[in-house]
Amino acid sequence: MSWREALPVLIVLSSLVPGLIIFTLPEDRRRLRTFLNMTGAVLKLSLVALLFPFVYMGQSFVFRLPLLPGMDLVLHADALSLLFIVLSAFLWLVTTIYAVGYLEGSPHRSRFFGFFSLCVSSTTGIALAGDLISFIIFYEMLTISTYPLVVHRGTPEALRAGRIYLAYTLSGGILLLVATAWLRVIAGDLAFVATGILSVLDPSLYPSLTIIFLMLILGLGVKAALVPLHGWLPVAMVAPAPVSALLHAVAVVKAGAFGIMRVVYDVYGIEFAAELDLLRPLALIAALTVIYASIRALFQDDLKRRLAFSTISQVSYIALGIAVAGPLATVGGLVHLVHQGMMKITLFFCAGNLAETLGIHKVSEMNGVGRRLPWTMAAFTVGALGMIGLPPLAGFISKWYLVLGSLEAGQNWVIVVLMLSTLLNAAYFLPIVYRIWFAAPPSSWPRNQARVGGREVSLLLLLPPLATGLLVILLGLLADAPFSPLQWVQIITAREHVP
């Protein structure tokens, strides 16, 4: 096995192996557990960094494990995989730090971090999967390994959320599996290749390809939380804050969105999908999701539920960008994968800090919290303003390209959707920001944890949101710098759209 084959495998193993060891650790081995977690996270990030320049130069890293005659488990690294893997590897590192601080002293931490690592390994596998079948293998592994995290607290409410989560995701998974098997039967090998592989097929197969596309999107749409398949996400917010942050803002919903990218760009090919007229329904569902979830978010008093509906809405920007089908819209959709992740994880970290320190779970309780938690709330404000799309924050860049892309593709109705969504975003985020900074604080908080060494919260809980909040600003300000996500998706776009 050459190092080119080994690297993708090592990237997956860098979180899998520490996770498996952590399972066997007794509860009280805190230092060793943290050491394993951090080693894995740093190692993964370094390995990914090693991959970066080579993929930039267009070199390929492929690992194959034969599963059946004619079917391999394929791991490969291309520009699109790197987009997702850099995001998840970096945010894993940040979230691990946060989770160590958040779960300090709570029970079942070995189990938690074990499954947490399994989730990250699955997400890495999803990013590196080289064909649709390998993708599904990791996609389902993600389903299984997230369940224990959703039900981690063991309350009846958490168990109910877990049941709902599995009912949605397993049904979606089966649909995806059947559609893939069907596609495999009529199209042969399903390797992810830029610009797609299906356009060479006989036109008599087009009706089947249309049905398969719809099945694939429905299957992937469960995790991507497309309306009406989004029901599991708000319910799953009973999970501990780090889980909500990483998995429900990044790993799980992004796995769905990333799958849609792979299907549209690398299986069907964007031009071919447009030719079959498959993108219009996708655009409509995505637009519906953007608006519907924003309206629902307006009426949520529970902070995490409001954030969840906001996630549902914002993740569909990605699908919308894909479905508009112009190069600039593609840039907007793809870059939102990174930008939305960064903004939403900041918001979830802050929501976790609020719940931990002051026992605040509801928007209506947030009056004046800016005075008690100034740094946390500053990060929250940056995240919220970014979500609205205020320049020069990250969210603005995505929206800017989405608008340009819609104009370029002549789909002006998308601009109306985007404007409406921006207004709604402002309507459900600005009141929170107002409460935080300008409303008078109550005489006492639901719970007031003592300050730690003069800081508002412990550093482990404070640094992650500050880091990601800062990145929300930098990703916007330095959007045009070399190797920024924006530059990177422009490379991808150039490879996917054949002139």
Next chain:
Amino acid sequence: MTGALLTHPWSLWTIVIPLAAACLSFLFPRRAPLPGIITALTVPLFVATAVYQLLQAGPHTQVLGGWHAPLGITLRTDGPALILLLTSGLVGLTVSLYALGYFTTTDQQERRQQRFFWPLWLLLWGACNALFLSGDLFNLYVTLELVTLSSIALAALNGSSAALDGAMRYLLASLLGSLSYLLGVALIYGAYSTVDLALLGHIVHADDLSRAALALMTVGLLVKTALFPLHFWLPPAHASAPAPVSALLSGLVVKAPLLILFRLWFEVFPATATAGITHLLGILGCGAIIWGSLMALRQQRLKLLVAYSTVAQIGYFFLLFPLARGEAAATAWAGVLFLVLAHGCGKAAMFLVTGTITRVAGHDRLSDLAGAGGMLGARLLVFALAAVTLVGLPPSSGFIAKWLMINAAIVTGQWWYLAVIALGTLLASGYVLRVLSLAFIESQAPALPAAPRILRWPPLALAIVALLLGLASFHPVVLSLVDAPISGIILLEMVR
């Protein structure tokens, strides 16, 4: 040296060693576990050698005592036989290790159980292996009877009234099945004067007599495999037996009549099997999947839940009959044979860990098994690990098997079987989830003692093997088609 490696009848030792060990453990009851463990450690080695031999030197038939067919006894070491031998090797090794810790020697009654467990189990193991390697109808009958009788004795082992009741039902059902099968064999022997499968395959014609014989043999075997609606005897027998025995009955024993069915239908009587009849078997399989899963969803006791899950899983095996046609024949065959291996390991692991849970908690009532973090929580997670294979989620062996079956259903255009496979998967997730969620509920009950290591590690190891077989599926899948009654290539796409 290589010459001996490739020509010696290695598979013969997988019969001889367990039978010899059975005698030894019967003669020296105080030392009964010793021959058992020696067998458990050596038989898998011989299986591995036989697999290597088949892949290197190709299929071959060994003749015992120099008597050739149609008179003598021949050993057929082909791919399907080796898949079953692999199953029996993996399950047998794990169950034997587990049994060392399960029957404690301090308890008077358990000492008695142990004294009978080892000879009976070793006899069962030898008989199973002999059945897998048999190439004629009469030997199949004899070995099948040995398998059945030793399993019934094992099922009755703990002497409780529930166990005796279950074993009695099992006995009656099996006797009827045997009679029916033997009648069919007699008809065939009367008409063709031979019982050799390979010979019969060439000379049998599709007349009324062969149809009658096939029907009689099939019905008999269906009872013994416990295909819905003839499964009535299975849940009580499997659920009331001691844990190692349940693991053997579900993981191994039901597969013995199944292999005979496959050999009959695809090797001897392919011409007699009409599409209508294969669909009948397929529909019964679908019935088993749905009924067994629904019953598993309703059970209040863990062991019964697992037993009904076996009823459901048996249904999948019978989808082979309608799915194995045309271009998809090899795909379906490989999928089902691999599922036999996957299910054997997964289900045995599940029954063993259920045994540990029952031992630790003192009961197996689902409503009282909650326990996060402690002993029970960890065991329930092992249960879930085994369940990943049984539900058929990636990357387990069960997933690869179902993937092949789904492919065969699509290639042959039989969408309704696809729907049943999908529904069965969802239902299976449902009943597994009932158990899994217990692992996360905080329980106020006093902490339970830890089970001894020997009751913890074997089920975990077997569950991991079942899972990882999904990533090492290439060779077993190729193996299942070597010299199989169905030839052809595994087809994942339609050739245009």
